[in-house]
Amino acid sequence: MRKRLRRRKGGLVDEPDYALVGVVRIPEIEKSPARAIGRRVLWALIALFVCSIVVYLDRDGYRDVKESPLSYLDALYYSAVTLSTTGYGDVTPVTESARLINVVFITPLRVLFLIVLIGTTLEVLTERSRQAIKIQNWRNRVRNHTIVVGYGTKGRTAVDAVIADGGKPADIVVVDNDHGALEAAATHGLVTVRGDATKSDVLRLAGVQYASAIVIAANRDDTAVLATLTAREINPRAKIVASIREAENTHLMRQSGANSxxxxxxxxxxxxxxxxxxxxxxxxxxxxxxxxxxxxxxxREVEPSETGGSPAHTKDLVLGVVREGKLYRVGEPEVEEIEVGDRLLYVRQGGPA
Structure with missing residues (x-):
């Protein structure tokens, strides 16, 4: 795996992708153990059946210790002991064609049979590599996502609101230090990053430099301020929304770069x-x-037919007009007429937008 380099050496983002397994977690679709085992058994039976058909069709090339012609049961028996690598030797290929088929066809089936039977063990052994590949692919394509710092009560509610408003779980990344919180986030299909959100390396792993929105839902105000400062330094364009406990810290959050x-x-x-x-x-x-x-x-955006009119004359109950990033409440003189490029803050029916 190639390394991700940045100006300051020695950080998490300098680590190869396989070293990030356990730090970054990409959600997976949960599979039923019974269904997985059943699928493997089915493939094993298919391989056994195919092998027995091939042997039976070429039965003249095999010799039984009893010197009797091979029946289909003998072919099935030979396939079972061969694919399982038991090999008693009582049925053996004697002609060149039978031996060629054994090498070209039955040997790959034997390998497939063994892989299917010990698939669980192989899956465990290769899990780290699979996760490393998934992490690499995710880091290459993650763009315009939402990062949620802290997955406590506030963070979970914020995620629920984003999803209810049309956001996709796959486009949300949770950053937290608590293992239980990360497990809860993973079960909801969210990408998780374990670490301290006040550190730039951790936020870079979450792709903060490419994020469109960042929600700071830390349990402490000082943590929220530091996380906001770090995020704003890395990404000057992202919308940062922060929650704090004390009103006296509002100006600190604003100065740190929080939009709301x-x-x-x-x-x-x-x-x-x-x-x-x-x-x-x-x-x-x-x-x-x-x-x-x-x-x-x-x-929402202003419709062409609404341009030049009053917010009170639109089809929706308008609460305010967002113009050039600033909110004007209905009734203020600046928004007596709606202009091109304005956005309307309105009340709509519940459900996805």
């Missing part, structure tokens, strides 16, 4: 306060934040 900052403690506290007075408002907010059902907040 969510204060989890204040948001939860605000909803708790509202729920004591108007619990139905909280239900609506939760509905808007759950795209699978009810209503959801989404963003």
């Amino acid at each position: 900052v969510v204060v989890s403690s204040e948001t939860a506290g605000r909803l708790l306060g509202i729920a004591t007075i108007t619990p139905s408002v909280v239900e609506v907010v939760e509905d808007l934040l759950s795209p699978e059902e009810g209503y959801a907040i989404a963003e």
Whole structure:
């Protein structure tokens, strides 16, 4: 496997791909053990049947110790002891044609038979190489994906929201140090990278330089700040969304390069306060934040027929207009007329966009 080089030597990204097995994990489709064993047995029986037919058709070239003509049962018996490499010697090829067929046809069948029977052992022995090849292929093609730092409650919810909004699990990479969290992510079909997201080597393994979006869902604010700084240094173009516990750290996250900052403690506290007075408002907010059902907040491009009109006259309930990367709320003078290139923030029916 070829090495991935970068300016600073000695990091994880300098390691050959086979050394990354156990650090980077590519999801696989789970296979039923019973089905896998059944498939191997079926192939073994097919090989045995084909071999017995070949021997029977050329039965005149074989000699039995009893000096009697070969029956199909004798051919089946010979095939079984030959493919299993038992070889009692009571039935042997004596003519040149029979021996040629034995070398050209039956010997490859013997090898196939053995591979099928000991396939589980071979699969275990070759797993590391297969994973290394998968890691290499993934690193070559990963582009415009989403990286989620931390797969705790916030990270899992963020992944669910991305998938519910039309994202593919294969386009999401989870970075975490916790083995249990990575196992949970892998079972949902996500690519995982084990390591500290504050280190550039780990983020580069996750393909942060090619990512389109990065979600920082760390458990500590200082970790979130360092991870954001590192990610922004490597990828100046990606959209970085971060969650922090304390509002006083919001400016640090902004200065570190986060495009959006969510204060989890204040948001939860605000909803708790509202729920004591108007619990139905909280239900609506939760509905808007759950795209699978009810209503959801989404963003779309302006249709040609909407250009020049007011946001209030569109077919959707528009909450704001995004113009040149800045959000203007409905009612502000800047968005009395919709312009070409604007994007509308609106309320839509729940379900995939």
